Each structure stands twice: as C-alpha cells, then as structure tokens.
Amino acid sequence: xxxxxxxxxxxxxxxxxxxxxxxxxxxxxxxxxxxxxxxxxxxxxxxxxxxxxxxxxxxxxxxxxxxxxxxxxxxxxxxxxxxxxxxxxxxxxxxxxxxxxxxxxxxxxxxxxxxxxxxxxxxxxxxxxxxxxxxxxxxxxxxxxxxxxxxxxxxxxxxxxxxxxxxxxxxxxxxxxxxxxxxxxxxxxxxxxxxxxxxxxxxxxxxx
Numbered sequence: 314x315x316x317x318x319x320x321x322x323x324x325x326x327x328x329x330x331x332x333x334x335x336x337x338x339x340x341x342x343x344x345x346x347x348x349x350x351x352x353x354x355x356x357x358x359x360x361x362x363x364x365x366x367x368x369x370x371x372x373x374x375x376x377x378x379x380x381x382x383x384x385x386x387x388x389x390x391x392x393x394x395x396x397x398x399x400x401x402x403x404x405x406x407x408x409x410x411x412x413x414x415x416x417x418x419x420x421x422x423x424x425x426x427x428x429x430x431x432x433x434x435x436x437x438x439x440x441x442x443x444x445x446x447x448x449x450x451x452x453x454x455x456x457x458x459x460x461x462x463x464x465x466x467x468x469x470x471x472x473x474x475x476x477x478x479x480x481x482x483x484x485x486x487x488x489x490x491x492x493x494x495x496x497x498x499x500x501x502x503x504x505x506x507x508x509x510x511x512x513x514x515x516x517x518x519x520x521x
Contacts, residue, residue, distance in 0.1 A: 315354070318409045319345070321394045321401045324352075336422055344414060351414035352392070356407055357400075365408035367453035369399035374451055375444060383443045389415060466498045 316326035330346040334353065341356040357365040369391065376390040391399050391410040401409045424430045458464050469491065473481060481488065 314406070315343070317403060318354070318401050318406070319347075321396075321398075322392060322411050323395050335420070345411070351416070353412045353414050354409060355412070356409050359407055362455055364453070364455060365400060365402075367455050369410065371452050371455065373399055375447065378447045379443060382446065386439075386443050387415075389413065462498055466495065 315331065319326045319329060324345065324347045328347060331354075332344050334342045334344040339358045339361050341358075343354045345352040345354050357368065359365060362368060372390060376388055379386055379388050389412050391412050393399060394401055399410065401411075403409070421429055421433075424433070473488065
C-alpha cells in the first residue's frame with residue numbers, strides 16, 4: 314500500500330521496516346526505518362483537513378522563516394520528495410508527508426503533572442516568540458474557527474444555558490474558574506484557544 318508513497322521519497326519499500334506509530338485519532342502514522350535512518354510517515358485525514366496542501370504551505374513558510382531568523386531552533390519540517398514536493402498525493406490513498414524521526418523525543422497524551430504543563434507552555438511560548446516577526450497573514454486557514462477563542466467561549470456559555478443540569482453542577486468548580494477568565498476573551502478577542510490555554514497555565518504557575 315505504501316510502496317509508491319515511499320518511492321516518491323527515494324525509499325525502497327521492500328527494504329523498509331514499517332510499523333504503525335503513536336496513539337493519534339485523526340491521521341494515520343507510521344514509523345519507517347530505512348538504511349539506518351528513521352522517519353515518520355503520516356497520511357493526512359481529509360475528512361478533517363479539507364485542504365492538505367495548505368498545511369504543507371504553512372509549514373514551509375514557517376520553516377523558511379525560522380531557518381533564516383532562528384537557525385538553531387529545532388523545527389521538524391517534512392522532507393521533500395525526489396521531485397522537491399512537500400507532500401505526496403495519491404488519488405486513491407490521499408496526501409502523505411514524511412518527517413525525520415527525532416530520537417529520544419516523547420509525546421504526552423495526558424498532562425499528569427504541573428511540570429509537564431509548564432514545559433508545554435514554555436515550548437509554545439518559545440515557538441511563538443521565534444515567529445514574532447513572521448507575517449501570520451501569509452498563513453492559510455486549515456481548520457476554520459478551530460482555535461477561535463471567542464466562538465468557543467460563546468459555545469461554553471450556551472452550554473451553561475441548555476446543558477444537563479446535573480453535569481453542570483458536578484463541574485461547578487471548573488465552570489466558575491472559566492467564568493472568571495472571561496476578561497481574556499474581552500481583552501484579547503482575536504487570541505487563539507491554545508494561546509489562552511497556555512497563558513492560563515503560566516499564570517497559575519506564576520510565570521506570567
């Protein structure tokens with residue numbers, strides 16, 4: 314199944330070790346071992362991401378900027394195919410991208426300690442700082458409104474009005490906390506959900 318995809322990157326499928334990788338629920342991911350090197354191959358879920366080429370364009374634009382302005386920053390960029398493309402498109406199988414596997418890397422599915430949350434916030438802050446001079450208007454929207462904080466907060470308020478009363482009562486502490494943060498939405502209406510989340514993490518840990 315992956316033979317034609319791998320060959321587009323100059324890899325011979327019959328000489329590759331291929332294993333399903335990770336616990337992601339959206340894209341299909343495999344770890345590829347070939348000739349002493351390790352890679353991550355990913356098929357983009359087009360039911361979620363309707364315009365995969367936009368993802369590739371965004372990553373390439375940020376990678377080019379970081380290469381010039383922050384050459385020492387580790388930014389995992391998809392490898393190009395033998396004909397210098399950032400993705401492979403197969404009419405039957407969809408869009409694929411290949412990235413180098415970062416040895417020693419670790420992904421957490423669930424935040425279990427304050428230290429993990431702190432490091433996630435710190436890493437995100439570092440990433441956004443590195444891109445502070447990048448023109449975000451050049452980026453393509455890949456998931457409309459997915460990180461729209463204003464929209465998400467309105468949905469939250471609507472849920473409080475029409476949601477299950479017992480469930481609302483059981484989540485009172487969390488709800489009260491979120492209601493107390495409404496000033497973030499009012500003050501920064503164009504911020505993203507993810508940025509607000511990390512801001513709260515840093516604030517709670519006295520780093521903001």
